[in-house]
Amino acid sequence: MKKLELRLSGFGGQGLITAGIILAEAAILDGKNAVQSQSYGPEARGGASKAEVIISSEEIDYPKVGQADLCLAMSQQACDKYAGNTQPNGVLVLDSGYVKNPPEFSGKMYSVPITEIATSEVGRNIVANIVALGVIAGVTNVVTRESLETAVLDRVPPHTKDLNKKALAAGYESAKNLLQREGE
Amino acid sequence: MAAKTKCKAQLLSGNEACVQGALVAGIRFFAGYPITPSTEVAEGLAEELPKIGGRFIQMEDEIASMGAVIGASLAGLKSMTATSGPGFSLKQENIGFAAMTEVPCVVVNVQRYGPSTGLPTSPAQGDIMQARWGTHGDHPVVALMPASVRETFDLTVEAVNLAEELRTPVIILLDEVVGHMRERVELPAAEDVELFNRVKPTESPDTFLPYKPAANLVPPMPAYGDGYRFHATGLVHDETGFPCGKGADGNTLVRRLQAKVEQRQPKIARAETFQTEDAEIVIVAAGSVARSARAAVKEARAQGIKLGLVRPITAWPFPEEAIDSVAQTAKALIVAEMNLGQMILEVERIAAGRAPVFGLNRIDAELITPEDIIVRAQEVTNNVR
Numbered sequence: 001m002k003k004l005e006l007r008l009s010g011f012g013g014q015g016l017i018t019a020g021i022i023l024a025e026a027a028i029l030d031g032k033n034a035v036q037s038q039s040y041g042p043e044a045r046g047g048a049s050k051a052e053v054i055i056s057s058e059e060i061d062y063p064k065v066g067q068a069d070l071c072l073a074m075s076q077q078a079c080d081k082y083a084g085n086t087q088p089n090g091v092l093v094l095d096s097g098y099v100k101n102p103p104e105f106s107g108k109m110y111s112v113p114i115t116e117i118a119t120s121e122v123g124r125n126i127v128a129n130i131v132a133l134g135v136i137a138g139v140t141n142v143v144t145r146e147s148l149e150t151a152v153l154d155r156v157p158p159h160t161k162d163l164n165k166k167a168l169a170a171g172y173e174s175a176k177n178l179l180q181r182e183g184e
Numbered sequence: 185m186a187a188k189t190k191c192k193a194q195l196l197s198g199n200e201a202c203v204q205g206a207l208v209a210g211i212r213f214f215a216g217y218p219i220t221p222s223t224e225v226a227e228g229l230a231e232e233l234p235k236i237g238g239r240f241i242q243m244e245d246e247i248a249s250m251g252a253v254i255g256a257s258l259a260g261l262k263s264m265t266a267t268s269g270p271g272f273s274l275k276q277e278n279i280g281f282a283a284m285t286e287v288p289c290v291v292v293n294v295q296r297y298g299p300s301t302g303l304p305t306s307p308a309q310g311d312i313m314q315a316r317w318g319t320h321g322d323h324p325v326v327a328l329m330p331a332s333v334r335e336t337f338d339l340t341v342e343a344v345n346l347a348e349e350l351r352t353p354v355i356i357l358l359d360e361v362v363g364h365m366r367e368r369v370e371l372p373a374a375e376d377v378e379l380f381n382r383v384k385p386t387e388s389p390d391t392f393l394p395y396k397p398a399a400n401l402v403p404p405m406p407a408y409g410d411g412y413r414f415h416a417t418g419l420v421h422d423e424t425g426f427p428c429g430k431g432a433d434g435n436t437l438v439r440r441l442q443a444k445v446e447q448r449q450p451k452i453a454r455a456e457t458f459q460t461e462d463a464e465i466v467i468v469a470a471g472s473v474a475r476s477a478r479a480a481v482k483e484a485r486a487q488g489i490k491l492g493l494v495r496p497i498t499a500w501p502f503p504e505e506a507i508d509s510v511a512q513t514a515k516a517l518i519v520a521e522m523n524l525g526q527m528i529l530e531v532e533r534i535a536a537g538r539a540p541v542f543g544l545n546r547i548d549a550e551l552i553t554p555e556d557i558i559v560r561a562q563e564v565t566n567n568v569r
Contacts (some may be wrong), residue, residue: 021366025195028368034195036366039305061479062554063365063472 134171
């Protein structure tokens with residue numbers, strides 16, 4: 001892997017910037033270089049939110065993501081805005097609970113009920129971002145599972161460790177199912 | 185400056201690295217008024233300073249916080265503030281006071297889109313000239329422009345050291361991109377970082393003249409409470425520190441203030457050059473834009489276009505030698521900046537017609553991209569053929 005660019009998008013409050021930080025920290029644990037940046041509106045919650053992560057085994061100069069290799073969209077608005085700026089052979093991961101109108105896409109597109117999994121399987125919708133990380137890493141292997149789990153547990157409050165561990169596992173499980181279905 | 189021993193790799197933002205640099209450099213007082221995109225500097229120091237016996241004060245506004253920083257420094261502490269755009273404008277009067285009274289202090293300005301409140305969360309580089317001339321009257325200025333998280337750490341340490349050595353305000357001109365981006369960084373161990381502490385007087389308080397310069401043009405500085413009595417005033421003063429109201433004293437004082445920085449210009453002014461030796465077009469870019477330029481140079485060279493980069497590390501004093509050198513060898517210079525043309529004025533002055541100078545300016549709140557630079561370089565190539 002030379003360089004991978006990821007864009008995590010949705011609305012403020014979904015924990016996308018935290019997810020971006022965790023992903024970058026996992027990449028560092030893997031011995032890679034990583035840059036994480038973000039854009040956000042003046043609002044604390046509800047506005048559009050976007051985190052960008054670049055992972056590379058080389059030096060990273062330009063810190064922003066252009067055409068992403070992978071785009072996560074956790075709202076219809078984010079999907080409409082960012083999905084188009086993904087490599088034609090890239091990967092699109094959509095939260096099917098929010099993205100009702102998926103775009104035409106030539107690459108791989110995975111619709112996963114991310115927030116629904118967080119709510120019903122894990123028990124709290126607040127860990128949807130960690131479920132999303134499990135899905136992303138599960139379908140792309142962008143970071144190792146070991147590093148991702150370490151990075152998640154390093155960042156989250158101590159009393160939520162089990163919850164987040166469960167969320168990450170649920171994400172990986174969902175990715176495994178997607179890949180299996182793809183293989184059939 | 186960059187020390188050798190490294191701790192383990194971590195993910196830090198520029199603003200967080202600024203906090204780490206400040207702590208290692210010995211900053212023990214911070215006064216400020218939070219403002220995006222500089223708030224993380226205040227947040228970090230609010231958390232860390234009390235743990236090590238330092239003080240953090242959130243003042244009622246930027247004017248007062250700059251005043252508090254000057255007071256704390258006069259009382260002997262290494263002191264700092266952080267702000268952005270409109271806050272930087274408000275601090276200017278007291279920055280002038282600190283220059284005139286020779287009070288060491290560091291002002292972090294994380295540049296955002298202006299004028300006025302502009303776009304609070306968006307990047308710009310519109311304060312390069314304000315950093316130089318924002319406060320009135322002739323005065324020396326040191327302003328540093330980091331382009332990476334590690335460099336933000338290093339230049340924060342250097343800013344504190346220079347302020348202490350020169351007894352003058354030093355500005356760290358970050359921009360929103362570098363302030364907020366997080367990247368992998370290895371910071372040196374604190375014990376490996378070189379520090380400079382202000383020189384204190386050795387003579388008796390009875391004969392002490394507070395504004396009598398040493399041979400290096402900087403007067404030794406006692407702290408209030410050390411037993412030396414002195415008066416600090418923004419009025420023109422003589423060596424006693426008291427106002428004298430005479431033009432001749434102003435002439436001596438202001439020329440010395442200017443000279444104490446100017447005579448160290450070769451040591452302070454710095455630029456990084458990248459692939460300039462055989463470059464036909466040289467990009468001049470600082471801060472976050474220099475990252476795009478570096479990517480552009482690599483990409484362009486892969487396409488056979490001979491691009492190079494000069495990255496000013498100090499905005500002030502401006503690194504004249506680096507520009508002077510490429511003005512003699514390149515066919516054209518392109519100054520890429522997120523403003524309508526500020527640094528270009530210095531580049532034009534130094535190039536003095538030896539190489540044509542073109543601008544590349546974006547003020548749409550987006551970082552200039554490597555593609556923008558390559559396209560501009562192609563236009564310029566066609567232009568100078």
